[in-house]
Amino acid sequence: MDRDPILLTPGPLTTTLRTKLAMLRDWGSWDSEFNAVTARLRSQLLDIVHGHETHVVVPLQGSGTFSVEAAVATVVPRDGHVLVLDNGAYCKRAFKLTQMMGRRATVLAFSEEEPVSPSALNAKLAEDASITHVVMIHCETGTGVLNPLADVAAVCEQAGRGLIVDAMSSFGAIEIDTRKVRFDALVAASGKCLEGVPGMGFVFLRKAILDRCAGNSQSLAMDLHDQHVYMEKTTQWRFTPPTHVMVALAEAVAQHVEEGGQPARLARYSENCRTLIEGMRALGLKPFLRPEVQAPIIVTFHAPTDPAYDFKRFYAAAKARGFILYPGKLTQVETFRVGCIGAIGSNEMRQAVQAMAEALQEMGVAG
Numbered sequence: 137m138d139r140d141p142i143l144l145t146p147g148p149l150t151t152t153l154r155t156k157l158a159m160l161r162d163w164g165s166w167d168s169e170f171n172a173v174t175a176r177l178r179s180q181l182l183d184i185v186h187g188h189e190t191h192v193v194v195p196l197q198g199s200g201t202f203s204v205e206a207a208v209a210t211v212v213p214r215d216g217h218v219l220v221l222d223n224g225a226y227c228k229r230a231f232k233l234t235q236m237m238g239r240r241a242t243v244l245a246f247s248e249e250e251p252v253s254p255s256a257l258n259a260k261l262a263e264d265a266s267i268t269h270v271v272m273i274h275c276e277t278g279t280g281v282l283n284p285l286a287d288v289a290a291v292c293e294q295a296g297r298g299l300i301v302d303a304m305s306s307f308g309a310i311e312i313d314t315r316k317v318r319f320d321a322l323v324a325a326s327g328k329c330l331e332g333v334p335g336m337g338f339v340f341l342r343k344a345i346l347d348r349c350a351g352n353s354q355s356l357a358m359d360l361h362d363q364h365v366y367m368e369k370t371t372q373w374r375f376t377p378p379t380h381v382m383v384a385l386a387e388a389v390a391q392h393v394e395e396g397g398q399p400a401r402l403a404r405y406s407e408n409c410r411t412l413i414e415g416m417r418a419l420g421l422k423p424f425l426r427p428e429v430q431a432p433i434i435v436t437f438h439a440p441t442d443p444a445y446d447f448k449r450f451y452a453a454a455k456a457r458g459f460i461l462y463p464g465k466l467t468q469v470e471t472f473r474v475g476c477i478g479a480i481g482s483n484e485m486r487q488a489v490q491a492m493a494e495a496l497q498e499m500g501v502a503g
């Protein structure tokens with residue numbers, strides 16, 4: 137087929153032609169035209185969270201995890217103590233990277249099927265005064281569960297602890313408003329719900345904590361405070377910027393605005409998610425999560441129990457029909473995941489369901 141497959145994954149995502157075309161130019165990193173693109177993009181990112189008064193946003197080269205690592209390194213002092221709220225795979229990654237950077241880290245474990253509990257967090261913070269920061273994943277992409285950002289932020293604020301949010305898979309689609317929710321750092325990336333291409337992340341940092349961040353990072357490249365200071369002074373990135381990724385993201389954000397911003401994107405993804413779940417139910421495939429806690433970002437489905445089912449064959453048969461699926465990330469149950477995000481609508485979701493139906497039929501899996 138002379139067409140790119142539709143990516144039903146949590147990034148990279150299917151992008152528009154307009155976004156792809158933005159990458160057909162070369163830009164000099166010192167050039168004022170490119171630096172104007174960076175400045176405009178930073179301002180537009182702050183618009184999305186209504187954060188101009190309270191926050192700055194610092195872009196960083198690399199995939200999303202680079203920015204999570206940078207946020208922890210920059211915000212948490214070397215003798216800080218981080219509590220990671222754990223209800224899935226990305227939480228475990230955050231715990232691991234925190235430890236590897238030499239920060240003391242503790243896990244507060246929850247079931248993968250449920251959002252993290254603000255009251256359990258409250259109890260834990262009351263019991264352990266040494267905890268300086270909390271790390272929370274907004275949408276845990278491992279399962280697709282949405283965690284209660286506003287409630288967790290309120291508990292942290294009340295208890296006087298810092299909050300670092302990994303909002304990688306929710307930013308731009310699910311509401312995040314700095315006027316309602318206090319956080320020290322919030323991390324997102326180019327290749328997720330903003331529908332850019334992968335290659336850079338960005339971190340919102342609360343202005344009130346900025347000065348205290350100087351010198352925290354044990355890494356030169358991951359130092360967001362330094363990146364921020366340099367960018368403010370020179371308008372340039374500290375090290376070689378991902379120029380093509382940047383201009384593609386600027387074009388993607390322009391389309392985000394034209395579409396109607398975060399509420400419009402949420403409406404489209406919600407419709408995608410509904411179409412997907414309804415279609416899959418008709419095939420006898422059930423979501424892993426209950427509907428109340430399911431974010432309209434990525435859906436985990438129980439795999440068919442028929443012995444004829446095999447994810448690799450299912451993947452190949454769906455790919456042959458133009459759709460890229462995602463494996464499950466749960467250790468206890470056999471699952472697979474289907475993303476609802478990217479420059480796609482309910483037509484593509486209906487076609488995806490049809491492709492999966494045909495794939496299962498081809499494998500001889502009973503419906």
Ligand SMILES: *Cc1c(COP(=O)(O)O)cnc(C)c1O
Nearest residue numbers: 199200201226275277302304305
């Ligand atoms: C995508 C994602 C990341 C970053 O993953 P990378 O592979 O480094 O881009 C981090 N956290 C969550 C919740 C994600 O969905």
